[in-house]
Amino acid sequence: MVSLTLERVGAGYGRRKILTEASTPPIAGGMLTALVGANAAGKSTLFRRIAGQLRGAGAVRLNGAAQADLRYMPQDTGMNAALTVYESIILALKQGEGGWRLSSGELAAVDEVLGRFGIAHLADHQLPELSGGQRQAVSVAQTLVARPRVVLMDEPTSALDLYRQFEVLEALRAYAEETGAVMILALHDLNQVMRCCTTTIALAEGRLLACGDTLEVLTPELIRRLYGIDSRVERCSRGCPMMIVDGPAAA
Numbered sequence: 001m002v003s004l005t006l007e008r009v010g011a012g013y014g015r016r017k018i019l020t021e022a023s024t025p026p027i028a029g030g031m032l033t034a035l036v037g038a039n040a041a042g043k044s045t046l047f048r049r050i051a052g053q054l055r056g057a058g059a060v061r062l063n064g065a066a067q068a069d070l071r072y073m074p075q076d077t078g079m080n081a082a083l084t085v086y087e088s089i090i091l092a093l094k095q096g097e098g099g100w101r102l103s104s105g106e107l108a109a110v111d112e113v114l115g116r117f118g119i120a121h122l123a124d125h126q127l128p129e130l131s132g133g134q135r136q137a138v139s140v141a142q143t144l145v146a147r148p149r150v151v152l153m154d155e156p157t158s159a160l161d162l163y164r165q166f167e168v169l170e171a172l173r174a175y176a177e178e179t180g181a182v183m184i185l186a187l188h189d190l191n192q193v194m195r196c197c198t199t200t201i202a203l204a205e206g207r208l209l210a211c212g213d214t215l216e217v218l219t220p221e222l223i224r225r226l227y228g229i230d231s232r233v234e235r236c237s238r239g240c241p242m243m244i245v246d247g248p249a250a251a
């Protein structure tokens, strides 16, 4: 099983420090971990630091995986290339290596990921002609086609309709369980987090406030501190915890 640990991690842009002293216990693979926090809290910056795109203080330790096993799906993925969905997934699999010839295993991997994310019917469509939600599903498929063991996804469901959010998050959870991969997803919808993510990391103004069991981390107190929102947790008719938003925090 893979795990990822942050040890006093810092990051910034030029002289501007964004992230300071972020530490976690080992974040286990095989399940989904949420990264939550308000706009500009530093979630993408933390992802870039873990992915090696930014330098900074401290250390990111991977256990059971190498940096080459990591894939980062940023918030905005370019989808303007004149490629079909199928070709774009081959490109993501090959990462510029080994030409265009595909082994039978690679062909199977492309078909598998198209099926897993419900986009097989889009295989021959041109990327620029896709809808926003279709682009996002393709981007998720591109990220996972090489079966990475460490996965960072910045808001992978923000453009999806309600049904597709369930479908994609369930597919991501199944992928984590099958592969033992560490999967950290930046998410703004805390109901999705409560339903699907075992562990949650909370960031506020570049500081890591909590990392642990989702229901223990996402207390009304922490949610008020992160977002300035009053909320409470109740169970839906199927027994899943749900966050009820009461409104902006009372003064």
Ligand SMILES: Nc1ncnc2c1ncn2[C@@H]1O[C@H](COP(=O)(O)OP(=O)(O)OP(=O)(O)O)[C@@H](O)[C@H]1O
Pocket: 013, 016, 018, 037, 038, 039, 040, 041, 042, 043, 044, 045, 046, 075
């Ligand atoms: N390339 C950059 N150069 C300078 N500052 C940046 C850069 N990218 C982000 N920042 C700053 O870093 C801070 C954190 O931004 P970041 O994108 O990490 O936040 P976030 O938590 O992912 O936000 P959101 O939820 O809005 O996507 C912000 O103040 C932002 O202005």
